[in-house]
Amino acid sequence: MVVQTHIIKQKYRDSVQLMQAASQASRMEGIEMASVLMGTPQNKPLLEEARLLTSLAQNAGPNDIIIAIKGKSHDEVQNAINFVIELLNKEVVSSIDEATNYRSIEGALTDLPEANLALISVPGMYAAREVNKALDKNLNVLVFSDNVSIEDELRIKTRAHEKNLIIMGPDAGTAIIKGIGLGFANNVKPGPIGLVAASGTGTQEICVLCHKQGIGVTHAIGTGSRDVKDIIGGITMLDGIEALEKDPSIELIILISKPPETKTLTKVLERIKISSKPVIINFLGKKAGYFDHEGKSITVTTLEEAALTAAAYFRKKELKIKQSSTDNIHAILSQMQFQKLKGRYIRGLFAGGTFTYEAAMIISEILPKTHTLWTNVHLEGTHLIPNPRKSQGHTLIDMGDDEFTSGKPHPMIDQFERTKRFLREIRDPEVGIILLDFVLGYGSHPDPISDMKLAFNEWIKIGRPMPIICHVCGTELDPQDYKSSIEQLEQWGVIIMPTNAQMAKLAALFVLKIE
Amino acid sequence: MNIKEYIDTANKKALERMASVQPILIDIELEAKNIIPGMDNKTILHAGPPIEWERMCGPTQGAIAGILVYEGLAADLTEGYEIAASGEIKFDCNHDHDTVGPMTGITSPHQPVFVLEDELTGKKAYCTLNEGRGRVLRFGGWNKEVLDRLNWMKSVLAPTLKKAIKHSDGINIKTIIAESLHMGDEGHNRNRSGSYLFLSELTPHMLDTTNNEIAKEVFLFIKKNADIFHLNLSMPHSKLIADAARDIDYCSLVVAMARNGTDIGIQVSSLGREWFTSPASIVEGLYFPGYSEKDACPDLGDSTISEVIGIGGFAMAASPAIVSFVGGSAREATLRTRRMYEISAGTSSIFTIPSLDFKGTPVGIDIRKVVELDETPLINTGIAHKEAGIGQIGAGLTAAPYDMFKDALKAFGAKYL
Amino acid sequence: MKSNMNDLLSEGPKVINIGLRSFYEASETQGIKVVHIDWKPPAQGDIETIKLLDRLL
Numbered sequence: 001m002v003v004q005t006h007i008i009k010q011k012y013r014d015s016v017q018l019m020q021a022a023s024q025a026s027r028m029e030g031i032e033m034a035s036v037l038m039g040t041p042q043n044k045p046l047l048e049e050a051r052l053l054t055s056l057a058q059n060a061g062p063n064d065i066i067i068a069i070k071g072k073s074h075d076e077v078q079n080a081i082n083f084v085i086e087l088l089n090k091e092v093v094s095s096i097d098e099a100t101n102y103r104s105i106e107g108a109l110t111d112l113p114e115a116n117l118a119l120i121s122v123p124g125m126y127a128a129r130e131v132n133k134a135l136d137k138n139l140n141v142l143v144f145s146d147n148v149s150i151e152d153e154l155r156i157k158t159r160a161h162e163k164n165l166i167i168m169g170p171d172a173g174t175a176i177i178k179g180i181g182l183g184f185a186n187n188v189k190p191g192p193i194g195l196v197a198a199s200g201t202g203t204q205e206i207c208v209l210c211h212k213q214g215i216g217v218t219h220a221i222g223t224g225s226r227d228v229k230d231i232i233g234g235i236t237m238l239d240g241i242e243a244l245e246k247d248p249s250i251e252l253i254i255l256i257s258k259p260p261e262t263k264t265l266t267k268v269l270e271r272i273k274i275s276s277k278p279v280i281i282n283f284l285g286k287k288a289g290y291f292d293h294e295g296k297s298i299t300v301t302t303l304e305e306a307a308l309t310a311a312a313y314f315r316k317k318e319l320k321i322k323q324s325s326t327d328n329i330h331a332i333l334s335q336m337q338f339q340k341l342k343g344r345y346i347r348g349l350f351a352g353g354t355f356t357y358e359a360a361m362i363i364s365e366i367l368p369k370t371h372t373l374w375t376n377v378h379l380e381g382t383h384l385i386p387n388p389r390k391s392q393g394h395t396l397i398d399m400g401d402d403e404f405t406s407g408k409p410h411p412m413i414d415q416f417e418r419t420k421r422f423l424r425e426i427r428d429p430e431v432g433i434i435l436l437d438f439v440l441g442y443g444s445h446p447d448p449i450s451d452m453k454l455a456f457n458e459w460i461k462i463g464r465p466m467p468i469i470c471h472v473c474g475t476e477l478d479p480q481d482y483k484s485s486i487e488q489l490e491q492w493g494v495i496i497m498p499t500n501a502q503m504a505k506l507a508a509l510f511v512l513k514i515e
Numbered sequence: 516m517n518i519k520e521y522i523d524t525a526n527k528k529a530l531e532r533m534a535s536v537q538p539i540l541i542d543i544e545l546e547a548k549n550i551i552p553g554m555d556n557k558t559i560l561h562a563g564p565p566i567e568w569e570r571m572c573g574p575t576q577g578a579i580a581g582i583l584v585y586e587g588l589a590a591d592l593t594e595g596y597e598i599a600a601s602g603e604i605k606f607d608c609n610h611d612h613d614t615v616g617p618m619t620g621i622t623s624p625h626q627p628v629f630v631l632e633d634e635l636t637g638k639k640a641y642c643t644l645n646e647g648r649g650r651v652l653r654f655g656g657w658n659k660e661v662l663d664r665l666n667w668m669k670s671v672l673a674p675t676l677k678k679a680i681k682h683s684d685g686i687n688i689k690t691i692i693a694e695s696l697h698m699g700d701e702g703h704n705r706n707r708s709g710s711y712l713f714l715s716e717l718t719p720h721m722l723d724t725t726n727n728e729i730a731k732e733v734f735l736f737i738k739k740n741a742d743i744f745h746l747n748l749s750m751p752h753s754k755l756i757a758d759a760a761r762d763i764d765y766c767s768l769v770v771a772m773a774r775n776g777t778d779i780g781i782q783v784s785s786l787g788r789e790w791f792t793s794p795a796s797i798v799e800g801l802y803f804p805g806y807s808e809k810d811a812c813p814d815l816g817d818s819t820i821s822e823v824i825g826i827g828g829f830a831m832a833a834s835p836a837i838v839s840f841v842g843g844s845a846r847e848a849t850l851r852t853r854r855m856y857e858i859s860a861g862t863s864s865i866f867t868i869p870s871l872d873f874k875g876t877p878v879g880i881d882i883r884k885v886v887e888l889d890e891t892p893l894i895n896t897g898i899a900h901k902e903a904g905i906g907q908i909g910a911g912l913t914a915a916p917y918d919m920f921k922d923a924l925k926a927f928g929a930k931y932l
Numbered sequence: 933m934k935s936n937m938n939d940l941l942s943e944g945p946k947v948i949n950i951g952l953r954s955f956y957e958a959s960e961t962q963g964i965k966v967v968h969i970d971w972k973p974p975a976q977g978d979i980e981t982i983k984l985l986d987r988l989l
Contacts, residue, residue: 886981
């Protein structure tokens with residue numbers, strides 16, 4: 001054992017700082033004991049007791065720092081001494097994490113008394129409780145959490161409505177408020193469009209497509225998936241329409257949802273009728289003409305149509321359906337190779353729930369009845385797949401469904417499950433074409449395309465003719481690098497479609513053409 | 516009114532009562548048995564919730580054996596242990612006798628005690644005088660030096676201070692602590708400014724009542740032990756304030772929190788004298804040369820009465836000098852204090868924190884909020900060696916255990932629902 | 933502290949974030965006022981105690 005002391009002359013550090021230095025040094029390799037203290041008469045006996053009081057230390061003055069260290073070897077002891085000297089020369093660096101300042105809404109409000117929105121993403125069983133605390137403080141709420149009971153949803157929405165507050169959700173993945181994305185949301189330019197939407201990725205698609213048409217979106221109010229069930233009665237949807245109607249920055253309202261249940265539908269349609277601003281309706285599955293009133297409301301079939309119709313409205317001040325041209329799809333089809341194709345089935349692995357639903361709708365309509373389309377979304381004209389983890393025939397899977405996400409992150413954040421599934425599909429000889437959606441924006445994976453790089457390389461290596469079609473829902477303003485994402489996909493030879501609807505159409509026409 | 520409003524109203528009342536207390540040091544009683552209620556020649560009081568001899572931690576047993584020698588009941592330490600174990604001595608906790616004591620908190624019949632009185636109500640609280648640093652009884656340290664010091668304190672320190680205190684109009688300890696928070700103290704682990712302020716109040720009276728030689732001796736003793744001396748005034752001061760919140764129907768605030776080295780316990784205003792306890796935890800801290808966590812005695816002492824009234828860990832942001840306990844950054848200390856606001860019923864009108872723009876410290880630990888948030892009171896404290904005779908081996912931070920708050924909440928629910 | 937729906941739309945969101953930290957970070961990135969809450973399940977997730985708290989707090 002070696003005992004060594006070092007004196008730093010005429011330097012003061014308070015005893016706690018010195019003790020901390022000692023405690024760190026004593027944990028170093030080969031060190032048995034470390035003591036760092038001021039050379040005061042009270043401190044020297046402490047050193048003596050620990051048998052560290054060398055003659056050098058004995059002679060230290062009360063304003064000198066004594067570093068006394070006992071260890072296995074001279075080198076290790078010297079090393080520890082140097083460490084302490086360096087540590088005492090350093091300024092204190094704060095490791096504080098501003099995000100851990102508060103534990104409760106009440107506490108956070110002392111810091112941000114002007115807060116007007118609580119964003120809640122705690123596990124579902126606790127969510128309603130937190131919502132109530134937020135409502136106590138007169139906050140609007142966006143509930144990202146799912147698994148909130150329908151009874152709780154009714155209670156909190158009723159309570160919020162009475163307080164003239166809005167609850168977006170539960171299970172509202174996306175919202176934009178005055179141009180600010182909340183949850184999963186794309187960065188789009190602000191403008192005269194306002195959305196009320198029961199669908200997260202549906203909202204993202206419309207916002208992105210409007211942005212690309214040069215029209216901005218200022219608000220997108222998420223209602224949550226069950227708002228239009230009769231038990232809830234569309235409380236958020238109706239309040240949302242009302243709020244957008246009152247907001248002077250909004251000139252056109254787009255409504256996206258699965259078709260509301262009967263009583264709620266009546267209420268919503270009555271409300272649209274008296275709206276002072278025109279409404280574009282996209283009740284997934286409802287056809288054009290479903291609820292059209294000259295200049296007041298119009299029904300569109302796809303997300304893409306909603307955006308195009310909105311853009312046309314601002315160009316021509318006329319509420320009329322605008323569909324995309326199919327030229328692009330046919331041009332791509334004509335260039336596709338069909339000779340060496342082995343498989344003939346479509347496999348779609350989706351991150352977005354509405355994307356799955358919309359694609360299923362489009363494909364099932366195009367394909368003749370002899371084709372069976374298996375999905376894990378409930379949609380007339382398709383079949384519920386017995387095992388969502390195993391494809392059969394034409395299969396479209398919403399990988400953000402509870403089956404895949406309970407206890408695991410959503411595929412928009414973590415693509416582990418989807419990548420695994422993708423690798424299985426590219427080796428399946430029955431597969432003819434694969435569909436993938438990539439959703440960019442706030443909240444999403446920082447680079448979902450590079451994330452699947454190895455999987456795409458694998459597909460290239462296999463070399464079998466089996467086209468992959470992708471749709472990237474994103475803008476050049478998103479935090480991810482949109483441009484290089486697209487370039488990357490092109491480099492790999494992936495077909496990129498501008499909208500989810502066009503991706504689905506292309507896939508269906510591809511299958512028809514094989515036959 | 517619904518029950519929540521009853522509780523909120525009761526808690527508000529408790530805060531008002533606490534704020535109105537003016538703890539004045541009015542005297543030193545040279546023999547505790549003459550003034551502490553329920554105290555007699557065979558009673559020894561200790562820190563924390565009540566505990567029987569067999570379960571006491573090493574330092575507490577050692578301190579009791581030692582004090583029995585001081586009391587003249589035992590010839591030596593060995594006999595002290597025998598007598599203590601024999602059942603001849605009555606043990607009870609300080610808190611239930613209007614008393615508090617740091618670490619082992621031993622209070623014996625013939626020790627001198629500070630007497631603090633609330634000006635408004637005349638209620639009193641008591642605490643022994645602080646022995647200073649080094650090998651001391653309150654950490655379970657014992658040798659001839661410890662005994663000699665205790666005897667000197669009884670024969671020189673206490674009578675001298677008593678004369679000076681009596682000569683003054685009484686010394687307002689609350690004023691001293693409020694000021695000391697602006698001078699780097701938090702009133703639990705750092706008391707240096709408090710000690711200096713106390714000395715400056717006291718010294719003129721001491722010079723009027725005692726010869727220079729002795730006045731100097733006493734002055735130097737307090738000066739030498741300035742970082743800790745005032746703790747034994749801060750604590751009974753806090754005890755008086757906390758006791759003012761006792762026995763308010765529907766009140767969910769903690770009125771006592773204390774540790775005996777084996778258990779930690781709390782008492783709640785509306786739940787009478789019942790203690791809710793959890794095992795005392797090992798303190799995360801910085802250790803003196805040659806010691807580590809494995810030598811540490813679990814958390815010990817009545818000094819957590821500080822946190823009950825919104826100083827100590829609750830005023831960490833006021834004390835940059837000791838923030839190294841929490842990693843060395845002043846902002847970290849602020850964070851710690853900030854979190855205590857979340858479990859407190861209000862803020863102090865008298866104890867303020869310069870670095871938080873003179874915001875009042877968080878005060879009134881609400882058991883409901885502690886349980887809801889799973890955020891327990893932060894405690895700043897010294898660390899004793901787990902064996903008797905050695906004394907202090909470090910200092911640090913710990914968080915009170917959660918379970919006792921939950922038990923208290925359940926009892927509260929059982930009473931009022 | 934009064935904020936109704938339309939104030940939210942006209943003023944833009946000032947957020948208290950309870951739960952996923954990435955949403956806090958996304959809000960910060962967009963330059964809005966946001967305070968994150970270091971959330972834990974209430975009462976350590978004990979249902980009985982939560983029920984008790986619902987009546988008392």
